[in-house]
Amino acid sequence: MTSSQPKSLPRPKKKKPKRRGRPHRSEGGVKARGRLLDAAERLFADRGFYGVTTRQVATMAGADDALIYYHFKNKWGLFNAVFERRARVLITARHDSLNAYVSSSGVKLSAHGAIAAFINPMIELSQNGDLGWKSYFALVAQIDNTPWGGEIIHRVFDTSVHELIEILQRALPGIPKRELYWAYNFLAGSMMLALSETERVDRLSDGLCRAKDLDEVRTRLVNYCAGGFLAMVTEERLAGRA
Amino acid sequence: MTSSQPKSLPRPKKKKPKRRGRPHRSEGGVKARGRLLDAAERLFADRGFYGVTTRQVATMAGADDALIYYHFKNKWGLFNAVFERRARVLITARHDSLNAYVSSSGVKLSAHGAIAAFINPMIELSQNGDLGWKSYFALVAQIDNTPWGGEIIHRVFDTSVHELIEILQRALPGIPKRELYWAYNFLAGSMMLALSETERVDRLSDGLCRAKDLDEVRTRLVNYCAGGFLAMVTEERLAGRA
């Protein structure tokens, strides 16, 4: 719009030679593309999409800025790539865990068992997977509480959630599906806050609880959520009696 | 660092006269400061701190950019002012609600009642307060799931949460305090996701549930959370028996 300036000025001066060092071909066998994803994952988890610049990502990755645009087209492309990279692994792990639970328990399914089978793979990945998983969960938690995040969460995770809902419906046959969706939504809020390992609970409890102790979290979270689901069954039975 | 360029170029050209119109003295009786807070609240809720520019805030407020720096010192000052403005009201409403519950129910306190007294004021404000409350809750939900948000949430809300914990401890005398902190943390995750009115559950349930229907949310959320707390009591009793 305000393009009233001369297009081609005759280059004012010589620039300084910038950084001189070995070209970061591949570092520890990992290529620039992977390093960029790792760096972006960490930074996006810390400060969100808008709080991170492509230059910060490139710097942390020890790669050149321009490589982001070569590999991922633009900043959103990078973000989506980060988001989807681990989703496959997580969804597969969940699917296997739910299947194993169903076939092991035969006909007598419980809400507690189904919820444990759904949540445990995430805890497991956070505890025993590479460190990137912690950033990843923090990122998902952050995006999940965003008005614009619904789109990408829906696209990536909802089919996986429906597997849980199916099993819960068999475990709690009296309860309408919409009650299960509501309860799942509450579960999702608790689960993502717990997995993000925000140290809210540490400060609140003055150190009595430590958010990073996932062994403490696992049993409590599953118990709490199962109790929540069962409370909705009770409520449904009471309402149905009227 | 790269300040090797000439310091004072001789101003290239005349600038265009920008916007010409009535000076937005006060609009509907509200002064610029308040309009800036309202606009910032909405925009920060939509896109987070880094996703919003001071210019966007000023434009939406119909005020001048420079007023932000006059009234709030800088962008973070604006953010904190937004965050703290409604906190007083909310904390007072909660305090009154909890007190009313305790004095009305005499000695027989219940987890269900305490949780309802804690959550209801927020639902009430979201339904019957001015529209800014919806933005505000969406903003708090977003900040709560952020690594850097713990600081401000702690400063603003934790004393209020301790009031709830006190009552819960009287309602559930058998349960150690740290279990209450864990359970509250799960409650907080569900509550903030519900109040942010993200339409996650709408898509997941294909329209069966509507996040914006807070009448549906209120009873279910309270039931669910109360069920979760009671499940932790049960678990505690079982563990104590070993």
Place this chain on the structure above:
DNA sequence: GTCTATAACTGGATAGAC
């Protein structure tokens, strides 16, 4: 208290050499 103007710098993105 509000507006104009501008300083000083950073943002995402691209062209083209190697």
Place this chain on the structure above:
DNA sequence: GTCTATCCAGTTATAGAC
């Protein structure tokens, strides 16, 4: 696939007129 050099719109923030 990777790096250099650059574009330029847009960023926070300030000085000073009104």
